[in-house]
Amino acid sequence: MRLLDVDAEMVTVELADGPARFHALWLRDNAQDEASRHGNDQRLFDVTDLAEAVTVVTAEVVDGRLVVEFGPDGVTSSWDAVWLEMHCYDLPGRHRVTGQLANPWTADGLGGGTGPYRLAWVDRDDSAVWADITRALQRDGVAIVEGLDTGHTGATIGDVAALWGPIRETNYGRVFHVRAEVNPINLAFTPRALNVHTDNPYRRPVPGYQLLHCLVASDVGGMTVLVDGFRAAEALRDEDLAAFGLLSTRSVPFRWSGDGFDLRNRGPLIEVADGGPAHGIIQAVRYNNRSAAPFDLSFDEMAEYYEAFRTFARLLHRPELEYRFTLAPGECMVLDNERILHGRHGEADPERYLQGCYLDRDWIQGRIVN
Numbered sequence: 561m562r563l564l565d566v567d568a569e570m571v572t573v574e575l576a577d578g579p580a581r582f583h584a585l586w587l588r589d590n591a592q593d594e595a596s597r598h599g600n601d602q603r604l605f606d607v608t609d610l611a612e613a614v615t616v617v618t619a620e621v622v623d624g625r626l627v628v629e630f631g632p633d634g635v636t637s638s639w640d641a642v643w644l645e646m647h648c649y650d651l652p653g654r655h656r657v658t659g660q661l662a663n664p665w666t667a668d669g670l671g672g673g674t675g676p677y678r679l680a681w682v683d684r685d686d687s688a689v690w691a692d693i694t695r696a697l698q699r700d701g702v703a704i705v706e707g708l709d710t711g712h713t714g715a716t717i718g719d720v721a722a723l724w725g726p727i728r729e730t731n732y733g734r735v736f737h738v739r740a741e742v743n744p745i746n747l748a749f750t751p752r753a754l755n756v757h758t759d760n761p762y763r764r765p766v767p768g769y770q771l772l773h774c775l776v777a778s779d780v781g782g783m784t785v786l787v788d789g790f791r792a793a794e795a796l797r798d799e800d801l802a803a804f805g806l807l808s809t810r811s812v813p814f815r816w817s818g819d820g821f822d823l824r825n826r827g828p829l830i831e832v833a834d835g836g837p838a839h840g841i842i843q844a845v846r847y848n849n850r851s852a853a854p855f856d857l858s859f860d861e862m863a864e865y866y867e868a869f870r871t872f873a874r875l876l877h878r879p880e881l882e883y884r885f886t887l888a889p890g891e892c893m894v895l896d897n898e899r900i901l902h903g904r905h906g907e908a909d910p911e912r913y914l915q916g917c918y919l920d921r922d923w924i925q926g927r928i929v930n
């Protein structure tokens with residue numbers, strides 16, 4: 561790291577990827593000195609505690625650290641190059657949201673070409689194996705636990721969930737049952753083919769992860785299809801930025817009602833973190849043709865929105881994005897429900913029976929895995 565320029569309002573340093581400017585106020589707000597940060601890394605002051613005009617008094621690079629003295633409060637703080645690179649906000653096109661672990665895949669690239677990571681249930685207590693599957697989920701958004709029982713004794717889906725955290729119960733119950741029902745409250749509970757989708761976009765918040773445990777497979781049809789929504793959204797951004805812009809900046813409503821509940825939420829189909837359509841990080845995809853409520857955009861935007869919506873929908877059916885496999889009895893797939901779309905191809909055998917449940921995002925996405 562090399563100091564390039566200093567004035568009262570900003571510091572410019574040469575980082576690994578080029579010159580980067582940092583505002584005086586931003587640096588002061590992120591001061592690392594003991595009076596500014598507790599040992600637990602939480603900030604000890606509020607922005608209103610800072611002077612109206614924070615200035616840089618001196619700045620230099622000492623032993624690989626940027627050291628800045630601020631005015632008027634006289635606080636001095638330092639940062640190493642790694643920290644500055646991680647939080648840098650001045651490099652064009654650079655990912656601006658830290659902590660993104662996802663590595664979007666096409667069908668033949670999932671798991672480096674070998675498909676979803678698989679954990680054998682007998683290895684569940686091995687901490688290295690737990691770390692591997694958790695990392696795989698953070699990276700690929702999908703993994704499979706195999707070697708579970710297929711009957712109603714032994715390990716249940718709740719035991720699989722407990723590898724990470726408590727089941728998030730919904731009005732469908734702690735565990736929901738995916739099988740043909742006489743009076744289904746959801747089309748999932750029929751043998752029909754299901755278009756790829758994410759679950760429950762009508763809930764607020766949307767369930768972060770989903771588990772599906774196969775107890776009885778289908779002899780005919782019922783093949784599982786997975787699509788990485790992040791990869792699909794990236795393809796849309798590359799090919800049609802205007803369509804991506806509409807889908808990521810306009811909210812649409814989702815709704816499910818029945819059984820004493822009327823659940824409603826809304827949001828963009830593609831959720832982009834700060835940075836705008838062209839550069840922002842894709843952080844959630846919601847797509848569910850069954851529970852999309854009537855779009856309520858303005859009359860002037862409706863036709864264009866539908867065009868973008870259809871473009872994205874067609875893209876989700878591209879063979880190179882569809883990872884197809886048959887979930888076998890005793891296997892449980894774990895999915896990032898705001899990223900990986902799932903569906904079933906073909907009419908399933910009415911005997912097919914899966915159990916499902918949800919987990920809040922933090923139990924998997926937020927775990928520290930070394």
Ligand SMILES: [Fe+2]
Nearest residue numbers: 748758759902
């Ligand atoms: Fe589903």
